[in-house]
Amino acid sequence: MASSVQNQGSISYLTQREAAEVDETLMGPLGFSVDQLMELAGLSVATSINEVYKPSEYNRVLAICGPGNNGGDGLVAARHLYHFGYKPFVCYPKRTQKPLYSGLVTQLESLSIPFLSVDELPMDLSKDFDILVDAMFGFSFHGAPRPPFDDLIKKLINLHYYEQAQRKPPVIVSVDIPSGWHVEEGDVGGDGIKPDMLVSLTAPKLCAKKFSGPHHFLGGRFVPPAIAEKYKLQLPQYPGISMCVRIGKPPQIDISSLRENYISPEFLEEQVEADPLDQFRKWFDDAMAANLKEPNAMALSTTGKDGKPSSRMVLLKGVDKDGFVWFTNYESQKARQLSENPHAALLFYWDGLNRQVVRVEGSVEKVSDEESEQYFHSRPRGSQLGAIVSKQSTVIPGRHVLHQQYKELEEKYSKESLIPKPKYWGGYRLKPERFEFWQGQPSRLHDRLEYSPQETDGKRVWKIVRLAP
Numbered sequence: 310m311a312s313s314v315q316n317q318g319s320i321s322y323l324t325q326r327e328a329a330e331v332d333e334t335l336m337g338p339l340g341f342s343v344d345q346l347m348e349l350a351g352l353s354v355a356t357s358i359n360e361v362y363k364p365s366e367y368n369r370v371l372a373i374c375g376p377g378n379n380g381g382d383g384l385v386a387a388r389h390l391y392h393f394g395y396k397p398f399v400c401y402p403k404r405t406q407k408p409l410y411s412g413l414v415t416q417l418e419s420l421s422i423p424f425l426s427v428d429e430l431p432m433d434l435s436k437d438f439d440i441l442v443d444a445m446f447g448f449s450f451h452g453a454p455r456p457p458f459d460d461l462i463k464k465l466i467n468l469h470y471y472e473q474a475q476r477k478p479p480v481i482v483s484v485d486i487p488s489g490w491h492v493e494e495g496d497v498g499g500d501g502i503k504p505d506m507l508v509s510l511t512a513p514k515l516c517a518k519k520f521s522g523p524h525h526f527l528g529g530r531f532v533p534p535a536i537a538e539k540y541k542l543q544l545p546q547y548p549g550i551s552m553c554v555r556i557g558k559p560p561q562i563d564i565s566s567l568r569e570n571y572i573s574p575e576f577l578e579e580q581v582e583a584d585p586l587d588q589f590r591k592w593f594d595d596a597m598a599a600n601l602k603e604p605n606a607m608a609l610s611t612t613g614k615d616g617k618p619s620s621r622m623v624l625l626k627g628v629d630k631d632g633f634v635w636f637t638n639y640e641s642q643k644a645r646q647l648s649e650n651p652h653a654a655l656l657f658y659w660d661g662l663n664r665q666v667v668r669v670e671g672s673v674e675k676v677s678d679e680e681s682e683q684y685f686h687s688r689p690r691g692s693q694l695g696a697i698v699s700k701q702s703t704v705i706p707g708r709h710v711l712h713q714q715y716k717e718l719e720e721k722y723s724k725e726s727l728i729p730k731p732k733y734w735g736g737y738r739l740k741p742e743r744f745e746f747w748q749g750q751p752s753r754l755h756d757r758l759e760y761s762p763q764e765t766d767g768k769r770v771w772k773i774v775r776l777a778p
């Protein structure tokens with residue numbers, strides 16, 4: 310059995326027989342119920358879709374569900390997609406009279422998700438939907454598709470006939486097997502559906518080797534090692550806590566075509582804080598609440614006396630009325646430039662909120678030695694040693710020198726002993742003279758509000774103006 314499991318690269322592909330056996334083993338000796346596996350499968354499908362097609366752009370989803378478990382996966386996926394912010398519709402023409410399936414239907418009905426009969430579907434699916442989930446047939450498909458699925462499959466094949474230059478055609482996402490394809494041979498006649506995305510479940514089936522669309526995902530982070538061992542399955546690592554993982558090549562796309570259409574709430578003069586620091590804190594809190602990774606990462610741009618700019622990321626470690634603070638090596642390239650020209654600019658980009666705080670511009674000073682000292686000792690011991698080891702921005706012969714010195718220092722400063730802050734390490738503080746807050750909007754008509762200081766009646770106030778996007 311094991312020898313017949315096919316590999317392409319480092320991933321195993323299952324035959325139809327093996328796929329059914331794995332299923333039986335999961336649901337027999339390994340104690341899974343079909344409900345559980347279907348829930349995990351449907352959730353994997355929904356998360357895979359969300360990785361590639363965001364609900365802001367691809368909102369209307371039609372899940373076309375077949376009579377078997379593949380159809381059940383489609384019903385579960387539709388429910389999760391609803392909760393992820395999509396608008397799902399379901400076409401489920403051959404309902405299975407089992408409590409599992411009627412339960413799934415009830416759950417969808419309770420969310421007011423419309424069920425459309427085959428007759429209610431438009432001839433041309435491209436107008437009403439952004440995503441078509443093909444959950445008609447999975448690994449038990451055999452022979453030629455019978456009605457009404459033959460026509461439904463034709464609708465998916467014919468989609469491109471309706472493609473109009475101005476309209477983005479809906480994408481097809483196939484669950485486990487592109488419906489109508491032979492489970493092992495693939496699209497034998499070459500005239501079957503051509504999904505944009507395939508979400509293989511448990512392990513890809515042989516037909517997946519013939520999939521040439523841009524997005525191949527594997528879902529189902531539930532395969533116990535016993536199954537993987539028994540079938541000598543080589544499966545990829547799932548990232549983080551994700552239910553799915555991209556397999557196969559990442560899409561080869563034309564970089565010039567990469568673009569987002571930003572959709573955000575309005576950002577108006579009336580809503581902003583009078584003090585840009587308060588506005589910054591508000592946006593920083595939003596970035597924290599949105600769970601963005603390292604919202605304190607900022608690009609720092611400096612120029613030396615030659616006037617040639619350089620940028621690099623640093624971490625914001627404090628912000629108050631006196632300015633924005635970060636820590637670094639005082640003998641680094643940025644330090645040299647700052648000693649030649651104290652003017653610098655900071656830039657934050659908060660992807661996920663479509664926001665950047667651009668041009669926090671101002672002059673820079675070193676922070677006090679006590680402040681550097683205090684921050685240095687708050688860092689993990691490893692980072693403290695790292696700061697001693699790294700003669701930042703100098704040329705070194707290889708990684709080994711860093712590790713060698715690190716090991717020596719680790720021995721020198723055992724356990725609790727104080728690691729002295731090197732003289733060449735400390736903080737800088739930028740005192741802002743200008744701020745700009747930018748929020749992305751559709752058609753590149755973004756909001757840009759700029760703060761600059763102004764004297765009014767001998768008092769310094771912040772003037773706010775709107776800039777053209």
Ligand SMILES: NC(=O)C1=CN([C@@H]2O[C@H](COP(=O)(O)OP(=O)(O)OC[C@H]3O[C@@H](n4cnc5c(N)ncnc54)[C@H](OP(=O)(O)O)[C@@H]3O)[C@@H](O)[C@H]2O)[C@H](O)CC1
Nearest residue numbers: 346347377378379446447448449450451453454455485511
């Ligand atoms: N561990 C896993 O991998 C899991 C997989 N899941 C999903 O389940 C499918 C396999 O489900 P299964 O119910 O075995 O089969 P299908 O969904 O492929 O469909 C079977 C039904 O389709 C009918 N059928 C078959 N061929 C035709 C045809 N040519 N025309 C019309 N109808 C057809 C079949 O009827 P028969 O009368 O022919 O028997 C069945 O009614 C797998 O691919 C995954 O998507 C689980 O959800 C989770 C675990």
Ligand SMILES: Cc1cc2nc3c(=O)[nH]c(=O)nc-3n(C[C@H](O)[C@H](O)[C@H](O)COP(=O)(O)O)c2cc1C
Nearest residue numbers: 606621622623624635636637638641642643644702
């Ligand atoms: C997210 C991120 C945060 C960083 N934070 C710092 C930092 O706080 N301090 C620092 O010295 N380098 C930091 N670095 C490394 C710098 O980007 C840079 O490589 C280093 O400071 C040397 O820059 P320079 O040669 O221009 O002086 C960070 C890098 C990244 C990607």
Ligand SMILES: Cc1ncc(COP(=O)(O)O)c(C=O)c1O
Nearest residue numbers: 623624626636637688689692701
């Ligand atoms: C070289 C260097 N120094 C300092 C920092 C800031 O890190 P910490 O939070 O440890 O101060 C970083 C962060 O990436 C860094 O790469």
Ligand SMILES: [K+]
Nearest residue numbers: 443446484486
């Ligand atoms: K399918």
